[in-house]
Amino acid sequence: MLLLRLHCNRFVEAKSRKVSIFFKYPRFLFETQNFSHIHGLASALQIADGDPKCEVGYNTHQLFDEIQEPCVSRYHHLLFEFARSNKNKEALNIFFHMHQLGFVNDGSSLSCALKVTGVTNDQIVGKQIHCHCIKSGFAVDVSVGTSLVDMYMKSDSVKVGKLAFDDMKYKNVISWTSLLSGYVQHGLVEQALEVFSCMGIEGMKPNPFTYATVLGALSGNDMIAKGSQVHAEVVKSGFESCTPVANSLINMYAKSGMVKESRGIFTAMENKDSVSWNGMISGLVTNGLHKEALELFQQMRYKGIQLTRLIFASVIKACASIKECCFARQLHCRVIKSGHDFDQNLRTAIMVAYSKCGDMDDSFNIFETMQKSQNVISWTAMISGHLQNGGKEKAARIFRDMNRMGISPNDFTYSAILTAQPCVSPYQIHALVVKRRYLGSPNVGTALLDAYIKNGSVDEAAKVFENINQKDIVTWSAMLAGYAQVGDAVGAINVYSQLMKEGIHPNEYTFSSVINSCAAPEAAVEQGKQLHALSIKYAYNHSLCVNSALVTMYSKKGNIDSANKVFIRQGERDLVSWNSMISGFAQHGYAHKALEVFEEMRRKNRGMDGITFIGVISACTHAGLLGDGQKYFDQMVDEHHVYPTMEHYACMVDLYSRAGKLEKAMSFINKMPYPAGATVWRSLLGACHVRRNVELGKVAAEKLMSIEPNDSSVYVLLSNIYASAGNWKEKANVRKLMDQRKVKKEAGYSWIEVKSKTYSFLAGDRSHPLSDQIYKKLEELSTRLKDAGYRPDTTYVLQDVEDEQKEAILSRHSERLAIAFGLIATPHGTPIQIVKNLRVCGDCHTVIKIISMIEERDIIVRDSNRFHHFKGGLCSCGDFW
Numbered sequence: 070m071l072l073l074r075l076h077c078n079r080f081v082e083a084k085s086r087k088v089s090i091f092f093k094y095p096r097f098l099f100e101t102q103n104f105s106h107i108h109g110l111a112s113a114l115q116i117a118d119g120d121p122k123c124e125v126g127y128n129t130h131q132l133f134d135e136i137q138e139p140c141v142s143r144y145h146h147l148l149f150e151f152a153r154s155n156k157n158k159e160a161l162n163i164f165f166h167m168h169q170l171g172f173v174n175d176g177s178s179l180s181c182a183l184k185v186t187g188v189t190n191d192q193i194v195g196k197q198i199h200c201h202c203i204k205s206g207f208a209v210d211v212s213v214g215t216s217l218v219d220m221y222m223k224s225d226s227v228k229v230g231k232l233a234f235d236d237m238k239y240k241n242v243i244s245w246t247s248l249l250s251g252y253v254q255h256g257l258v259e260q261a262l263e264v265f266s267c268m269g270i271e272g273m274k275p276n277p278f279t280y281a282t283v284l285g286a287l288s289g290n291d292m293i294a295k296g297s298q299v300h301a302e303v304v305k306s307g308f309e310s311c312t313p314v315a316n317s318l319i320n321m322y323a324k325s326g327m328v329k330e331s332r333g334i335f336t337a338m339e340n341k342d343s344v345s346w347n348g349m350i351s352g353l354v355t356n357g358l359h360k361e362a363l364e365l366f367q368q369m370r371y372k373g374i375q376l377t378r379l380i381f382a383s384v385i386k387a388c389a390s391i392k393e394c395c396f397a398r399q400l401h402c403r404v405i406k407s408g409h410d411f412d413q414n415l416r417t418a419i420m421v422a423y424s425k426c427g428d429m430d431d432s433f434n435i436f437e438t439m440q441k442s443q444n445v446i447s448w449t450a451m452i453s454g455h456l457q458n459g460g461k462e463k464a465a466r467i468f469r470d471m472n473r474m475g476i477s478p479n480d481f482t483y484s485a486i487l488t489a490q491p492c493v494s495p496y497q498i499h500a501l502v503v504k505r506r507y508l509g510s511p512n513v514g515t516a517l518l519d520a521y522i523k524n525g526s527v528d529e530a531a532k533v534f535e536n537i538n539q540k541d542i543v544t545w546s547a548m549l550a551g552y553a554q555v556g557d558a559v560g561a562i563n564v565y566s567q568l569m570k571e572g573i574h575p576n577e578y579t580f581s582s583v584i585n586s587c588a589a590p591e592a593a594v595e596q597g598k599q600l601h602a603l604s605i606k607y608a609y610n611h612s613l614c615v616n617s618a619l620v621t622m623y624s625k626k627g628n629i630d631s632a633n634k635v636f637i638r639q640g641e642r643d644l645v646s647w648n649s650m651i652s653g654f655a656q657h658g659y660a661h662k663a664l665e666v667f668e669e670m671r672r673k674n675r676g677m678d679g680i681t682f683i684g685v686i687s688a689c690t691h692a693g694l695l696g697d698g699q700k701y702f703d704q705m706v707d708e709h710h711v712y713p714t715m716e717h718y719a720c721m722v723d724l725y726s727r728a729g730k731l732e733k734a735m736s737f738i739n740k741m742p743y744p745a746g747a748t749v750w751r752s753l754l755g756a757c758h759v760r761r762n763v764e765l766g767k768v769a770a771e772k773l774m775s776i777e778p779n780d781s782s783v784y785v786l787l788s789n790i791y792a793s794a795g796n797w798k799e800k801a802n803v804r805k806l807m808d809q810r811k812v813k814k815e816a817g818y819s820w821i822e823v824k825s826k827t828y829s830f831l832a833g834d835r836s837h838p839l840s841d842q843i844y845k846k847l848e849e850l851s852t853r854l855k856d857a858g859y860r861p862d863t864t865y866v867l868q869d870v871e872d873e874q875k876e877a878i879l880s881r882h883s884e885r886l887a888i889a890f891g892l893i894a895t896p897h898g899t900p901i902q903i904v905k906n907l908r909v910c911g912d913c914h915t916v917i918k919i920i921s922m923i924e925e926r927d928i929i930v931r932d933s934n935r936f937h938h939f940k941g942g943l944c945s946c947g948d949f950w
Contacts, residue, residue, distance in 0.1 A: 187220035222251025284317035323352025394426035424454025484516035509538035522551035549582035558592030577612035624653030651684035658945030660692030719748040726756030819883035
């Protein structure tokens with residue numbers, strides 16, 4: 070406080086002459102300090118107490134002229150009336166005339182003048198009055214000191230306000246509340262709570278306004294535990310029924326998602342004002358209880374409560390959320406009738422409501438009526454409205470018009486327009502974002518990296534991610550989702566690890582994204598399990614999106630039993646869960662289980678989409694259920710009105726082809742409503758390879774080559790078809806064509822994970838450190854396989870060599886090397902799981918079945934088509950794959 074005194078004393082000394090001029094000629098100082106706005110008084114004044122001289126039409130000069138005998142009480146009366154009526158310029162002019170006449174002789178007039186300067190935020194005037202308070206000895210007055218604290222807090226001089234508070238010899242509850250309120254207004258919640266605690270230590274009992282202020286500070290700051298403690302103090306103090314306190318409690322609990330508690334306080338209130346009703350209605354809207362909010366609004370109307378702009382804004386927002394267009398129109402009419410239609414915020418809210426209801430014409434009409442008052446918020450609302458209603462091109466045009474009009478987009482504008490791909494380029498928007506310095510904004514950064522991810526530019530998204538200053542959990546989850554989308558498990562795990570190191574609390578979407586990334590073939594099996602355990606630790610194991618991700622991850626990683634357990638435990642299932650389980654069973658060869666899940670889905674009247682039927686028809690395909698597949702395809706169109714896409718036609722061609730109905734498959738292709746795509750021809754070509762149908766295989770291969778000329782698998786399959794038929798000349802021609810087109814054959818690799826490390830094998834590979842032991846194990850297995858009745862099927866070796874050499878080639882296939890390594894590197898009885906990038910050959914399929922029996926091991930093989938579960942000499946595919 071010594072610093073404040075020295076500062077004020079120096080100010081008094083340096084400005085003594087100016088201060089005397091200020092109080093003698095206040096208008097002169099105002100003009101020199103750009104305070105000319107205080108000159109005049111309102112032409113219409115209304116003074117209470119029935120004074121006939123103080124009626125509408127009088128101004129200050131008239132009042133002064135008519136007061137023949139100046140009276141202190143008359144001036145005080147005018148000063149306080151002007152201050153109470155928010156006629157701040159008039160109040161200050163009265164105060165200056167009082168000083169001129171020598172009537173400023175008590176703390177009440179100084180206190181009133183300080184409060185007025187706090188409202189008008191006139192810091193220079195406030196400091197001058199402060200100096201006069203010190204000079205005249207009124208600074209020690211409790212009311213003056215309180216007003217000084219209030220004035221400095223409102224004029225953003227928080228530190229000076231605290232010094233003024235500390236200098237007060239006597240403090241009352243209003244003084245403490247003024248300091249506390251100032252901290253709250255500046256968002257300094259911790260300091261506000263410290264002041265509140267000090268009040269208790271000093272034995273100062275809070276009043277209702279103190280409690281209301283503290284509770285307001287605790288709202289929306291994740292301090293509900295502290296808020297509950299303050300609520301207990303409120304009850305103990307007997308202020309719970311006080312309207313301002315109850316309003317603050319309603320607001321605090323609603324913002325914390327505790328609607329039940331908020332509603333209980335509201336119901337118990339005896340004296341509800343418009344703030345109470347709006348607090349409860351807006352709380353319901355904030356928590357997504359829109360219908361309840363509208364019902365409460367109707368009750369409010371029946372009780373005759375005055376409708377304010379805030380209440381209209383809350384109710385219109387509720388209508389927008391549930392697309393209640395008719396009620397929104399009624400509210401629009403009521404807003405006009407109430408005289409609030411010129412309010413900018415209400416117009417924007419109505420415009421948004423029409424947009425969300427799909428009525429863009431009316432929304433645009435309101436936007437046009439706002440021409441003179443259009444701002445970045447209304448422009449952004451218009452852009453978002455078109456985007457929500459599929460008008461990407463219109464949104465892009467409005468964005469261009471907005472820039473031409475000189476309206477600078479804000480972070481919400483950029484976040485919205487970035488979803489308008491392909492009508493806008495993320496690279497161009499990125500340049501604008503950098504130019505306007507919005508790149509560090511979490512909202513803009515997240516939208517930009519999401520745009521790059523959808524554009525397939527994950528590397529660009531990662532660069533944007535690194536440049537975001539304050540990453541929130543949405544930003545982290547978006548980056549994780551990007552890596553999951555491209556199957557980059559390593560990138561996703563690295564981002565997740567970085568998130569944990571920085572102390573960010575993951576949410577259910579974080580876990581969903583990172584678990585989805587672990588479904589990639591290259592991802593380690595144990596990673597997905599560890600993340601499952603972490604999701605349980607963070608209590609997200611019952612989350613719908615996490616469970617759906619777990620079902621997908623376990624299915625794709627070969628653990629269909631775990632996927633099924635997660636699926637069964639799900640209290641709530643969405644379409645993703647059902648589809649993942651159906652597709653999972655289908656890919657693992659459990660067609661009948663897949664169809665059981667589908668029938669359960671039908672019994673429960675769950676909605677179905679195209680992906681559901683792709684899973685169902687695939688299940689029939691892998692099990693050879695030709696009749697069932699045809700039936701479900703017809704049901705899809707006739708009963709569920711899901712129209713076939715290229716994927717559905719490809720499934721049907723695959724169904725006919727695998728069943729050996731190649732001519733029917735070709736007929737089905739010819740009847741398709743549009744030209745067959747690569748997936749369709751690839752299904753037919755694969756079947757022609759199995760069935761050794763040279764003619765149809767040649768047709769399918771030629772079609773595929775015209776669509777995907779650089780796909781090596783097409784040339785290899787055609788070459789193998791010729792080799793199977795013994796047509797070595799045509800096979801050589803295909804190989805020659807590959808060389809001419811510079812198409813390289815994809816090598817066959819197999820992977821196995823042992824102790825969280827992944828090992829890869831190539832056919833005939835000897836690069837592994839344990840290769841001697843691996844080949845020794847293969848020799849041992851060869852003897853035991855022959856004892857079990859195995860005879861090599863050399864037709865799968867498509868090379869013109871001797872049978873003995875063909876047998877040697879078969880024995881060194883990559884999947885056999887991987888399994889041999891698994892047998893020597895893992896304990897007896899441990900399941901072995903391998904992944905192969907190509908289709909497993911028929912001879913290896915037979916060998917693995919026998920190995921599962923003689924080694925008493927469960928062996929899971931994921932090839933390019935499906936999963937094979939080998940156990941006790943049998944395979945889940947039933948030898949139909």
